Amino acid sequence: MSFQPIVAGSGLVAWNFLQRTMDTQTKAFESSPAMQRDLDYFEENIKNVETAEDLTKDRRLMRVALGAYGLDEDINHTFLMKKVLEEGSQASDALANKMADKRYLAFAKDFGFGDLGGPWHKQDSFVENIKEQYTTRQFEIAVGEQDESLRLALNAVRELEEISVNGGSDNTKWFSVLGSPPLRNVMEQTFNLPSSFGALDLDKQLEVFRGRMEKLTGDSEISQFVGEDAQQKLVDRYLIMSQINTSQGLSGGQIALTLLQY
Known part of the structure; x- marks a missing residue:
C-alpha cells in the first residue's frame, strides 16, 4: 500500500x-x-x-x-x-x-x-x-484524494513557477496558464468567475484576469510568480474562495473578515 x-x-x-x-x-x-x-x-x-x-x-x-x-x-x-x-x-x-x-x-x-x-x-x-x-504529480494526486483544493494549489505553485521562468512575452505566459485546465480552474475560483466566463473572447478573458491579478498582487504579469510572495497571495485567496464555495468551516462573519484581509 x-x-x-x-x-x-x-x-x-x-x-x-x-x-x-x-x-x-x-x-x-x-x-x-x-x-x-x-x-x-x-x-x-x-x-x-x-x-x-x-x-x-x-x-x-x-x-x-x-x-x-x-x-x-x-x-x-x-x-x-x-x-x-x-x-x-x-x-x-x-x-x-x-x-x-x-x-x-x-x-x-x-x-x-x-x-x-x-x-x-x-x-x-x-x-x-x-x-x-x-x-511530484502522484503526490499531488494522493493529496487530492483527501482534499482536491490542496492538490490544485500544489499544482498551481509548481506550474506558475515553471511558466514564469520560461521565455516569451507575458501574454504568451498568460496563454500558457489559460491552456492548463488545472491552472485555469484555480484562476477562475480565485477571482470568483462564473462558469460562462470561458465563453468570452480570449482577449477579453485575458483583460479580466490581468485586472484582477493586479488588484490581488499589485502586478498583472505571470513572471511575478517566480517569487514566493506572489505565489502565497494567490494560494491564500484561492483556498479562501474554495472554502467559501464549499462552505467548509467558515461562518459568515469569518468569511467577511477574511476577505477584508485580501
Whole structure:
C-alpha cells in the first residue's frame, strides 16, 4: 500500500501544515513500495522502447509516462496518445500543437518521437526528469484524494513557477496558464468567475484576469510568480474562495473578515 499524505484540517490550515511537512511527506511517499515498483519498472524498460507504438503498448510504462504530465486519465486513449507522440512537436500542424491543453505538447516535445533528432527517452537525464515529475504529480494526486483544493494549489505553485521562468512575452505566459485546465480552474475560483466566463473572447478573458491579478498582487504579469510572495497571495485567496464555495468551516462573519484581509 502506498504512503498516504497526511492532511490536517482544511483550507489555509491544511495548506500551512502541508508546507511544514512537505519534505518529510514527499520522501516517505517516494520511498513507498508501490512508487518504487513504478519507478524501477520505467527505468529498466524505457530503454527497450524504439517507437511510439512500443511505448503505448506497454501500459505500465504509459502509466508513468502519462502520469509525469498529469495525463493519467488518457491511459486508455492509446490511439490518441500514439498519434500525439508520432507527430511530435515541431510541425505546426502536429496534433499536439492543435490541442488547447499544452500538457500534450510538453509530452510530445519531451519524448521527441516525431521530432528531428529525437527521440530522447534513452538519455539518463530524461529518465530522471520523468521519474521526478511522476513522483511530484502522484503526490499531488494522493493529496487530492483527501482534499482536491490542496492538490490544485500544489499544482498551481509548481506550474506558475515553471511558466514564469520560461521565455516569451507575458501574454504568451498568460496563454500558457489559460491552456492548463488545472491552472485555469484555480484562476477562475480565485477571482470568483462564473462558469460562462470561458465563453468570452480570449482577449477579453485575458483583460479580466490581468485586472484582477493586479488588484490581488499589485502586478498583472505571470513572471511575478517566480517569487514566493506572489505565489502565497494567490494560494491564500484561492483556498479562501474554495472554502467559501464549499462552505467548509467558515461562518459568515469569518468569511467577511477574511476577505477584508485580501
